[in-house]
Amino acid sequence: MDASENLVTDFIIEINEYEQEVINSMRNILYKVIYNYNISKKSTALAKNDNTDIEIIKMFFAVKKIEGLSDSSLIAYKTELESLFSKINKSIKDIATNDVRYYLAISSKTASSVTLNNKRRILCTFFKFLEQEEYIIKNPMTRIKQIKEEKKIKAPFTSDELEKIRESCIDERDEALVEFLYSTGCRISEACGVDIEDIAFDKNEVKVFGKGKKERIVYINARAKIKIKNYIQERSCGPLFITCKRANGKYERLNSNSLRMIFNKIGKRAGIKNCHPHKMRRTMATKALRSGMKLDEVQKILGHEDIQTTTIYAETDMQDVKRKHEHLF
Template sequence: MESVIAIVLAQMQPILAAEQIKTLAEVLRSAFNLNNTSTTAPQTSHLLEMFLTAKEVEGCSPKTIEYYRSTLTMMNDAIMKPCTLIESDDLRKYLNDYEVKRGASKVTIDNIRRIMSSFFAWLEDEDYIVKSPVRRIKRIKTAVIAKETFSDEQLETVRESCTTTRDRAIVDMLASTGMRIGELTRLNRSDIDFRERECIVTGKGNKQRPVYFDARAKTSLQNYLSTRNDNNPALFVTLNGTSRRASVGSVEGRMRRIEKSIDVGRVHPHKFRRTLATHAIGKGMPIEQVQRLLGHAKIETTMHYAMVDQNNVKASHRKYLE
């Protein structure tokens, strides 16, 4: 019955004002004895599960699906209205309360807004609502902070601080390919083509793409593999003697250990990726090729990763404007 009421309300939205829609909803629920909020929960829950299934079909990772689920469940629990009746003001109040009570950053709030936008856009596309209430909520402005990258000297320092052939191979692969840490840990030995110095990685949405490594990474990788006597197909395995596939957490832990032993700022896998993008653009590589190399769906993401080197800006000014 709740679904029937939702359809009626959706059809009446173009005709009635918001307050009239609310009144109509109350009258219908009263007529069908559905005023108990617990009976409206299955409707929202059902739609949320359908939405998550749709995102899974689109290729979203289990981690992304769970992030969507927790974010939207928290929103529904706070607003306490069927999702088909949620309005823009409800969402604005929720975002404001979330930011104030949790001290959340603008980036976090905009991430929540984007997830809500995806959910309500799906409800609109599937004809559960006439218009997404998120349409009236504009993108939240966030401060653009130039994140750190490694200089050539810092990269050499990181390489020299590696105490195992495995860690050296990991650093050289991350630095020369720009692949994500999850892509690196999923690699198998059979994925590596040493002759062409390339490998196929599986990125977000299970999309595959080729990445390329330099001669230094090739040598480091061959040196590491020559020390292996296990049968695990994984390209990188743990260092504790169990020969299990290395996890994202274990690699990040090794990077933190390296960070503590040297003075080059933070050392984490994503910094290698950002460094590659910045250096590639700085040396004149077309942004579209950098986008493909990094496996970004949108070129805006590539531009966000690749911070323009101020020295290049200064040199270009002198070249073109003086």
């Protein structure tokens, strides 16, 4: 532990009687104040990334691309690393734990705990890669602990909201999208990648490619099957969700942002706040669990690597408690 970290530790011990929220704020302030000091003044001369840094970063993204990281995730990693290097003017090999703490401390002024943990997760992945590939000897993220988040239970759509969404669809594509998302519990990125050939109508099954381009089977119910067939009509191949107008003589596949905008517009017409596609995924998962489906079965449908991710949907909200209480009498 270096001198500056000792200073922070001693300071925290002295203010230990304060509430945890105050201690956290004071610690962040202290990290920011002492960042420019090596107990004596710390040099702030800019250190440009050398060619080695550039090659390391290129290698990192090449490996992640090969591992199947999605384009949106790669963009998120790029944005985060650019943000780090803009605040910490050091070569990659010289970045220490205190530098990362300083970066997270200044980020905490405008970022939520969830966002800070996302930043921490990306940096952990990056520096773990550097350590494994022996670009660095010491991983600066080893002592950076997860930030405590305020636990909020995110509610699914209610039955009334779901019906309002259905009533607010203005064409067959809207209807197919709503029922597909509700029945399968797919991520919006998975939905935009589905081809008509991926749907086995006789088995009510759909082949999708999730994170890491991993293939899995999801299921459509009778209502979704009808709406999808009404939408595709005579089409027998190609993208499931397409543009309304031709471009260069053909219909184009809708991307994630386009499908998200379509769904958001449906929500606005329905008068529902916070209406987004992922909430439909949550609704499907919650309904499945409340109907008695096992947690590991829901995990397989949703395509979660870690079952702990699935347990988020098993959180009991007060409406569920109330419903079960009413059934007692």
